[in-house]
Amino acid sequence: MDQGQKGNIPFDEDNYTHNIHKDNERSLDRRSFMKLMVGAAGVFAVSTLPWGAIAAKELAGFSNKKYTAAKITDVSDLKVGEAMEFAYPGKHDSALLIRLGEDEFKAYQNACTHLKCPVFWSKEQGEMVCPCHHGVFDPKTGAPTAGPPRRPLPEIILEREQGVILATGVKRYET
Amino acid sequence: MKRSYRGVLLLSFVLFLNIVCTQQTVNAYYYEKYETVLLFCVLNLILFPLAFWIYKRERDVK
Ligand code: FES
Numbered sequence: 001m002d003q004g005q006k007g008n009i010p011f012d013e014d015n016y017t018h019n020i021h022k023d024n025e026r027s028l029d030r031r032s033f034m035k036l037m038v039g040a041a042g043v044f045a046v047s048t049l050p051w052g053a054i055a056a057k058e059l060a061g062f063s064n065k066k067y068t069a070a071k072i073t074d075v076s077d078l079k080v081g082e083a084m085e086f087a088y089p090g091k092h093d094s095a096l097l098i099r100l101g102e103d104e105f106k107a108y109q110n111a112c113t114h115l116k117c118p119v120f121w122s123k124e125q126g127e128m129v130c131p132c133h134h135g136v137f138d139p140k141t142g143a144p145t146a147g148p149p150r151r152p153l154p155e156i157i158l159e160r161e162q163g164v165i166l167a168t169g170v171k172r173y174e175t
Numbered sequence: 176m177k178r179s180y181r182g183v184l185l186l187s188f189v190l191f192l193n194i195v196c197t198q199q200t201v202n203a204y205y206y207e208k209y210e211t212v213l214l215f216c217v218l219n220l221i222l223f224p225l226a227f228w229i230y231k232r233e234r235d236v237k
Contacts, residue, residue: 030183034230037186041226044193045219048200052216055209113205151205173206 067169072097072107075163083121085110088156088167094118095156096128097165098139105165108142108153119153128153182233189226193219 072086083098088109096110098121108128110119117132127145128137135147142153157169196219203211 030178030180031234034182034186034234037183037190038223038226038230041186041189041193041223044190044197045223048197048216048219051200051204052213055204055212055216058207059209059213173208 067167069159069166069168072158072165072167075160075165078165081123083123085118086167089170095167096121097156097158098128100139105158105160106139106142107156107158107167108137109156109170110153112149113144113151113153114147114149179233179236182229182236185229185233186226189222189229193222196222 067089070088072088073084078084078097078099080099080102083096086095086097086107087093088095088107094110095107096119097105097107099105108119110128111117112119112130112132112135114130114133114135117130119128119130119135119137121139122129125136126139128139128142130136130147130149133148135149136145137143137149137153138145142155144150144152152173154173155171156167157171159166159168196215200212200215200219203209203215
């Protein structure tokens with residue numbers, strides 16, 4: 001050990017790491033870099049597991065996914081061209097009911113399909129607008145018409161019963 | 176000294192596929208296409224042994 005260093009001060013490698021003797025500790029060589037890449041592949045694999053698990057669960061219990069009908073509002077409480085927020089199907093799934101015409105109601109889950117900001121109804125523009133990155137959705141279909149979102153808002157199935165608007169389910173995406 | 180970068184390049188490609196599969200998994204999930212989710216999930220899982228195999232083959236190449 002000492003022989004190589006005798007009279008050799010400062011050291012050949014005067015880089016503050018000369019005392020590290022472990023193999024490969026000081027250099028990221030190709031082999032360890034490849035090891036790192038394999039590890040990253042492993043992390044990617046593991047990260048998709050939860051999604052796969054939930055998907056498998058949905059597929060297995062597909063048929064028993066039931067929604068309970070819930071009253072949203074009285075028809076008389078919502079003027080034409082106005083909108084109101086409600087929650088459906090869960091307490092924390094915020095949604096937006098819009099009265100487009102005398103008999104035309106539309107409701108969507110209003111978490112933006114880009115990054116989940118709450119979308120609001122802009123009466124002046126006649127569109128649903130996301131404040132975060134100016135995503136715009138068509139109130140008739142829920143389809144994104146501008147901005148970053150690419151996926152339509154999930155539509156809520158409505159029913160009208162004696163002056164009351166009911167939510168009865170959430171539409172699945174077609175195709 | 177001439178080195179072989181084949182392993183690194185192949186693994187880069189595997190990681191690229193990993194990114195694609197992960198992205199597609201999440202997308203399909205939000206579109207409620209659960210079969211597609213499973214497909215990409217399995218693909219992503221298969222990529223790991225593949226990466227490991229490439230590593231084992233390439234690590235001793237000078
Ligand atoms: S979160 Fe709505 S546009 Fe980005």
